[in-house]
Amino acid sequence: METLASWLRRLGLxxxxxxxxxxxxDLHSLPLLSEKDLVELGVRLGHRKLLLKAISTLNNDGRAAPPLSQPARDAERRQLTILFCDLVGSTQLTQQLDAEMLRNIMHAYQRTCADIVSRYAGHVAQYIGDGIVVYFGFPQAHEDDAERAVRxxxxxxSxxxxIAGPTPLQVHIGxxxxxVVVGDNGASDGSIWNSAVGETPNLGAxxxxxxxxxxxxxxxxxxxLLGNTFITEDLGEQMLLRACRASAPACRRVRTHKRARMVR
Structure with a gap:
């Protein structure tokens, strides 16, 4: 059965x-929303129009017809920059907080990341527990996708x-x-229509x-691809990735202070 998240994913929202x-x-209450409701929720104008158009195709029982704004895509080969983000210490948070507080923090974390990704024209491909997978270069490609990902x-x-919580939250990012090959993976419900397959997702993880x-x-x-836009540290042989080909083992760490962004 389709969920609200999978329906929105097919819309690219x-x-x-x-x-x-x-x-x-959820999908049952979604048809009751008005444009005023979406404004109060902070949904952007263009996204509101897409949502309202797609909501009009929902059946009375909450089942969603295929959204017109996100047609099915055949699998295709693309160059992607893939960003993986994991929350630090999520297991400890689970043990320390009650379920409602944990849920609020997780939603704030996901909303924060999604809003930032949207500003740089990235696409949130998956939420996996406390992890987020983001594509830069699909569905829409830009010449500076690598730079967008790092920014x-x-x-x-930052x-x-x-985010308000018992302790400051931190993340790991790769x-x-x-x-990669990305597009329709054959899932009948369209819930993971845009999963990327190849070595790059494994390397990012x-x-x-x-x-x-x-x-x-x-x-x-x-x-x-970044050139000299950011200050990085060469980690050399200490960070060889055993599971990856010898031709692509090296990695660098981006400094996360203000000087790291030479151009905004």
Whole structure:
């Protein structure tokens, strides 16, 4: 059965899933929303129009017809820059906080990341527990997707640390660039129509695992595309990734202080 999150994902508006769900909105209550409601929720004008058009196609029982604004895509080969973001210490948070407080913090974290990703024209592909997977270069490609990804990562580190909670929140971020196959994966419900397949997602995930709290790790390919825009540290042989080809083992750490962004 389709969920609100999967329906929004097919519209390319999945960044609003945490926001709507935090207000108790699902596919059954969605048709009751007016444009005024969406304004009060903070949904942008263009996104409101897309949502209202798609809401009009919902059946009375809450089942969603395929959204017109996100046609099915055949799988295609693309160069993507993929950003992985994981929350530091989520297990400890689970043990320390009651369920309602934890839920509020997680929703604030997801909304914060999604809003930043949207500003840089990225696409939130998946929410996996406390992790977020973001594509830069799909569905829409830009010449500076690698730079957009790093700028988004720097803003995420800064913004997540300001989220109200028992202790300041921190993240691990890994960014990798490379060729993937992305598009329709054959799922009948369209819930993961845009999953990327290839070495690049694996590399990005491993870079995230190597990153310390509030650190951003980028692959060698990503670093080459960045030029001299950011200050980075060469981590050399200490960060060889055993599971990746010898041709792409190196990674660099982006410094997350103000001097790291030479051009805004």
């Amino acid at each position: 999945d960044q609003y899933a945490p926001l709507l769900e935090s207000h108790g909105i 988004a990562a720097l803003d995420i580190v 913004a997540v640390g300001k 960014i990798a660039t490379g060729s 491993r870079l995230t695992a190597l990153a310390g709290p509030d650190q951003i790790m980028v692959s060698l390919c990503t670093h080459r």
